[in-house]
Amino acid sequence: MNLPANNLAIKRISASAEPATPGIREMPEIAKLVDISRCIGCKACEIACKEWNDLKVEPTYNFGSYQSHVDLSPDTWLLMRFNELEIDGNLNWFITKDACLHCEEPGCLYACPAEGAIVQYENGIVDFNQENCIGCQYCVAGCPFDIPRFSKETRRVYKCNMCIDRVEAGLEPACVKTCPTNAIAYGTKDDMLALADQKLTILNNRGFAKAAIYDPEGVGGTHMMYVVPHGDHLPDYGLPEKPVAQQGAMAALAVFKRIGAYMFGAGILATALHYLAVGPESPDSDNGGG
Amino acid sequence: MRKNELERFNYGQRVVHWVVALSFLLLMFTGLAFSYPSLTWINTLLGGGAAARVIHPWAGIVFSVGLVFMFFMWVKSMFLNKGDREWLAAIKAYARHDRERIPPAGKYNGGQKIFFWLQILLGIFLLLSGIPLWFPEVYGSGLLVTMRFLHFVLALGAGLFLIIHVYLGTIAYPGTLGAMLWGSVTRGWARLHHPLWYKEKAGH
Numbered sequence: 001m002n003l004p005a006n007n008l009a010i011k012r013i014s015a016s017a018e019p020a021t022p023g024i025r026e027m028p029e030i031a032k033l034v035d036i037s038r039c040i041g042c043k044a045c046e047i048a049c050k051e052w053n054d055l056k057v058e059p060t061y062n063f064g065s066y067q068s069h070v071d072l073s074p075d076t077w078l079l080m081r082f083n084e085l086e087i088d089g090n091l092n093w094f095i096t097k098d099a100c101l102h103c104e105e106p107g108c109l110y111a112c113p114a115e116g117a118i119v120q121y122e123n124g125i126v127d128f129n130q131e132n133c134i135g136c137q138y139c140v141a142g143c144p145f146d147i148p149r150f151s152k153e154t155r156r157v158y159k160c161n162m163c164i165d166r167v168e169a170g171l172e173p174a175c176v177k178t179c180p181t182n183a184i185a186y187g188t189k190d191d192m193l194a195l196a197d198q199k200l201t202i203l204n205n206r207g208f209a210k211a212a213i214y215d216p217e218g219v220g221g222t223h224m225m226y227v228v229p230h231g232d233h234l235p236d237y238g239l240p241e242k243p244v245a246q247q248g249a250m251a252a253l254a255v256f257k258r259i260g261a262y263m264f265g266a267g268i269l270a271t272a273l274h275y276l277a278v279g280p281e282s283p284d285s286d287n288g289g290g
Numbered sequence: 291m292r293k294n295e296l297e298r299f300n301y302g303q304r305v306v307h308w309v310v311a312l313s314f315l316l317l318m319f320t321g322l323a324f325s326y327p328s329l330t331w332i333n334t335l336l337g338g339g340a341a342a343r344v345i346h347p348w349a350g351i352v353f354s355v356g357l358v359f360m361f362f363m364w365v366k367s368m369f370l371n372k373g374d375r376e377w378l379a380a381i382k383a384y385a386r387h388d389r390e391r392i393p394p395a396g397k398y399n400g401g402q403k404i405f406f407w408l409q410i411l412l413g414i415f416l417l418l419s420g421i422p423l424w425f426p427e428v429y430g431s432g433l434l435v436t437m438r439f440l441h442f443v444l445a446l447g448a449g450l451f452l453i454i455h456v457y458l459g460t461i462a463y464p465g466t467l468g469a470m471l472w473g474s475v476t477r478g479w480a481r482l483h484h485p486l487w488y489k490e491k492a493g494h
Contacts, residue, residue: 015327107431114339115327134339136324141426141434150427155340249435256439257325260446267450271457274385281387282464283478 002131003116008168012120014112020119027122029104029189030167032176032224034097035199036237037208038183041082041095043068045175045184049078049099052163052174072098074151077160078175085236094236097175097184097224100147100160102126104220107245111142124189124223125164130156144219144243162223192225199227218244295474296491298397303363307470310356316349318452321445347424350417357413364406367398373486374400389482397487409451416444 003010009023046068050057056075060068066082083094106126109118117132118139128139128148135155139148148157163173171177176186185195196213203211212231215221226239234241291297299307320342323332333342370378376393377384377400383391384401398406419441422429429437459466465479480488 111431111434113324113327115330132339134324134333134343136343136423137426138423138434138438141429141431144431155344246431246435249439253435253438253442256442260442261326263446264449264453267453271453271462275457275461278385278387280461280464281482283476283482 003119003129008125008164009122010119011122012106012109013116014109014118015115023122025122029122029124030162030187030223031102031124031189031192032162032173033185033187033192033196033199033227034224035183035185035227036095036097037199037203037206037211037227037229038181039080039095039097040181040183041066041080041093042180043080044178044180045097046076046078046080048174048178049160050076052166053077053161066093072147072149072159074149074154074156074158076149077158081238083236083238085233087230087233092230094230094233094238096237096239097226098147098238099175099224100126100162101145101219101225102160102162102223103144103243103245104222105218105245105247107142107144107219107243107247108139108148110245110247110250111138113138121164123167125162125167126223127161127164128157128159130154130158133157142246144240144245189221189223196225196227203227203229214239216240216243218242220245291474292468292472295468295476296480296488297474298469298480299473301473304470304473306356306359306363310353310360313349313353313356314448314452317346317353318445318449320346320349325442347420350420354413354417357410361410368403368406370400370403371396374403377401378404394485395483395487396490397484399484405451405455409448412444412448412451416441416448419444 003013009025009027010020013020049055055077058069058073058075060070063070065084067080069076069079072079078097078099081096081098083096085092085094102124103126104124106118106120109120109126112118113136114132114134116129117134118126118128120126133156135150135157137148137150137157139157140146140150148159150157163171163175166173172186176184185192187195193213193215196215200211200213208229210232211227211229212234214226214228214234226237228234228237228239230236319332320336323329323339323342324346330339333339336342336345373393373396377395380391380393381401384399419437422433422437423441426434459470463479463483465476466483469475477488477492480491
C-alpha cells in the first residue's frame with residue numbers, strides 16, 4: 001500500500017485490516033466555516049481551487065444560471081451552486097459551496113474496498129490516493145453529499161483535498177485565502193464552532209430566525225461547516241437533512257467477509273478430511289467388461 | 291475421445307465448460323482480491339486493481355453467456371426423476387463410498403442435477419447483483435450496500451461449490467477429469483458411477 005509521504009498523522013485507512021499507526025503529535029481537528037450570507041457570488045474560490053490544484057479549465061456555457069458549471073467533475077473540485085427560489089414573493093438565492101465536506105465519519109472511506117485509496121488524517125482531512133484507487137466508484141455511491149467524481153480518462157476518482165499540501169505547511173486552503181468577503185473562515189474545529197455560534201446570533205438579529213449551522217450528526221460532523229440563513233430550506237441549498245455514512249453496514253460486511261474466509265477454508269479442509277477418511281473411489285479394474 | 295472409452299461430453303460441451311471455468315476462476319480471484327486487501331497481490335499480477343476492476347465485470351458477462359449455453363445444453367438431462375430422489379436419499383452412502391447402498395445413477399446423479407440448478411440460480415443472481423456494482427454511480431448507496439452483501443454471499447456459495455466440484459471431479463473419483471478433457475471415460479468408470487447410463491450406452 002502506497003501512502004503519501006506527508007507529515008500528517010493518519011487516523012483511518014480505507015479497507016485496512018489494521019488501524020492506522022497511532023501518532024504522538026498533537027494535531028487539532030481543523031475546519032472551514034462557510035457563511036452563506038456573506039457570499040457575493042464572485043467565484044474567486046473556484047478559480048483559486050483550480051489554480052492551486054493545477055486543475056484543467058473546463059469550457060462551460062450559459063445554462064440560465066449564475067453558476068459557472070453544471071456540475072462538479074474530476075477537474076472541478078469546487079462549484080458554487082446558485083439555486084434561485086421565491087419565498088413569500090421575494091427572490092432568494094440559495095448558494096452552496098459544493099465541495100467535499102470532509103466528514104468525521106466518511107461514507108466514501110467506509111465504502112472503499114481498495115486499501116489506502118482513501119485516508120483520513122488526524123486533522124480531519126479526507127484525501128484520495130489515486131495510486132491505490134481501483135476506480136470501482138463505491139465512494140461515489142457511499143458519499144451522502146455526491147462529491148467524488150470519476151474520471152473516464154484515468155479511471156480514478158477525484159475530489160477536494162482541502163489543499164492538504166497548504167494545510168500541512170500551516171497555510172489555509174486556497175479558497176479561504178482568496179475569498180474577498182471572508183465568507184469562508186478557517187481554523188480549528190472548536191474555534192469554527194464558536195465562530196458559527198456568533199454568526200448564528202448575528203443572522204438571528206438580522207431577522208433570519210431559521211438560520212442554522214450545518215454540521216450533520218449522521219456523518220459525525222464535518223470539517224467544512226455551513227452557516228445558512230434559511231435553515232428550514234436545507235434541500236434548497238442541496239444539503240441533505242440527514243446524511244449517513246453507513247459505517248454500520250460496512251462493519252457488518254467486514255464481519256461477513258471474515259466468516260466467508262473461514263467458510264472457504266473450512267470447505268477445503270472438509271474435502272481434505274473426506275479424502276483422508278474414504279479415499280478415492282475407482283473401478284476395481286479398468287477393462288470394463290461390456 | 292479415447293479408443294474403447296465411452297463418450298461423455300462432446301467437443302462443444304467441453305469448450306463451453308472451460309470457457310465458464312476459466313472465466314469463473316478469473317472472477318473468483320479478482321473478486322477475492324477486491325474483498326480481501328491482503329490478497330491485493332492477485333490483482334497486481336493481473337495488471338493492477340484498476341485493470342482488475344475493468345476485467346471482472348466483463349469476465350462476468352463471458353461467464354453468464356457461457357452459463358446460458360450450459361443451461362440449454364444440459365437442461366433436458368437435469369430434471370429429477372424417481373431414481374434421482376432415491377439416490378439423494380442415500381447421499382450418506384455416496385459420501386462413504388458404500389457401493390452396495392448407492393442406488394444406480396443415470397448419466398447424471400441426483401447430486402449433479404441439484405448442483406446444476408443451484409449453479410444456474412447462483413449465476414443469475416450473481417449477474418443481477420453484479421450490475422449495480424458495475425455502475426455504482428447510477429444506483430443509490432442503499433441498494434449498493436445491499437448488493438455488495440448479496441454479491442459476496444452468492445460468490446461465497448459459488449466458491450464453496452467450486453471446491454466440491456473440483457474435488458469430486460478430480461481426486462475423489464479418478465477417471466472423471468478425462469470426461470471434460472478428451473471427452474470420454476472408461477467403461478469401468480461408467481459402470482461404477484453411472485450404471486444406468488452405462489447400460490444404455492453399452493447396449494446392455
